[in-house]
Amino acid sequence: MSSFSAEWLSVREPVDHASCNNMVKRTLLDYLKAIHGKTLPNLSVIDLGCGTGSNLRGLAPFLGRQQSWTLVDYDPLLLSAAREALLDWADEVIVDDDQNFEIKQSDHTLNIKFLQADLMKSYADVLDKKPDLITAAAFFDLVSVEWLRQFAQALKSPLYTVLTYNGIEKWLPSHAADEAVLKAFIEHQQTDKGFGSAAGPHAAQALISVLQSRSFTVSQGLSNWALSNPDHQTLIRLLAQGIAQAVVETGQVVQGDVNEWLAARVRAEGCEIGHIDIFAAPALVPAVAPN
Numbered sequence: 001m002s003s004f005s006a007e008w009l010s011v012r013e014p015v016d017h018a019s020c021n022n023m024v025k026r027t028l029l030d031y032l033k034a035i036h037g038k039t040l041p042n043l044s045v046i047d048l049g050c051g052t053g054s055n056l057r058g059l060a061p062f063l064g065r066q067q068s069w070t071l072v073d074y075d076p077l078l079l080s081a082a083r084e085a086l087l088d089w090a091d092e093v094i095v096d097d098d099q100n101f102e103i104k105q106s107d108h109t110l111n112i113k114f115l116q117a118d119l120m121k122s123y124a125d126v127l128d129k130k131p132d133l134i135t136a137a138a139f140f141d142l143v144s145v146e147w148l149r150q151f152a153q154a155l156k157s158p159l160y161t162v163l164t165y166n167g168i169e170k171w172l173p174s175h176a177a178d179e180a181v182l183k184a185f186i187e188h189q190q191t192d193k194g195f196g197s198a199a200g201p202h203a204a205q206a207l208i209s210v211l212q213s214r215s216f217t218v219s220q221g222l223s224n225w226a227l228s229n230p231d232h233q234t235l236i237r238l239l240a241q242g243i244a245q246a247v248v249e250t251g252q253v254v255q256g257d258v259n260e261w262l263a264a265r266v267r268a269e270g271c272e273i274g275h276i277d278i279f280a281a282p283a284l285v286p287a288v289a290p291n
């Protein structure tokens, strides 16, 4: 299993929110309004691999005034960091005890549950809750193609998943080790992250294809990060360090070259990191004609 630091998740949060694909988000909102009505009343949402709750903070402002969320992650430290981050984000805390957590942000009231669960094993139980929407951010590249197939078989709700890494990176200015580093990083992205060999940069296309084979209508669009120094200095540094560490673990690039690459990348003018957003709507069950 891989672990993610709350610092990394918090540094990427504003860039993630700004990078989400507007066309895919619009398709999601139009779909939800067509099903639930314009004001999107009382939507229930389950966020898979929630980390510190970034995806909720990004999406909740677009949904109705009353929302119920279940945030799912296997990491108890991230779940408690999520609770803290949501307390900071809230304008008002309505209830915060062992049984209930309800906050108000702007004119949205959110009832939030935190569920510690390993989605490798328990995705079916989570999907069986049949929420109005399943969401995820930066999660599906961790899972295997076989897991995606089983997940799609069990999925009955609409799915909105953002920021799945697609393996396309452009750094400026270019560096002699870019190609070797990216190749090794992509290899590392496909190692086991707790779900068997990870789909990594192939995850979005694999997910789209299994959902389409189950007659979901799928919309997709790019949600690339466009980072520049010094505006995104910390994110560029943490990103380059994470890539360098992963590349060293593969043993594919000699340490000296990785060190040089890292030193250059921390000072890079900027980079573009490719991601894909997906919204998938289940086929409507035809109404049974009255006798």
Ligand SMILES: C[S@@+](CC[C@H](N)C(=O)[O-])C[C@H]1O[C@@H](n2cnc3c(N)ncnc32)[C@H](O)[C@@H]1O
Pocket: 002, 003, 004, 009, 016, 048, 049, 050, 051, 052, 053, 054, 055, 072, 073, 074, 075, 078, 117, 118, 119, 120, 136, 137, 138, 139, 142, 193, 194
């Ligand atoms: C890249 S982070 C993204 C977090 C969050 N969605 C965000 O956008 O900030 C991936 C998340 O998936 C969670 N995760 C990874 N494997 C998991 C598993 N088997 N079951 C549940 N959560 C898992 C991690 O703990 C982490 O919070």
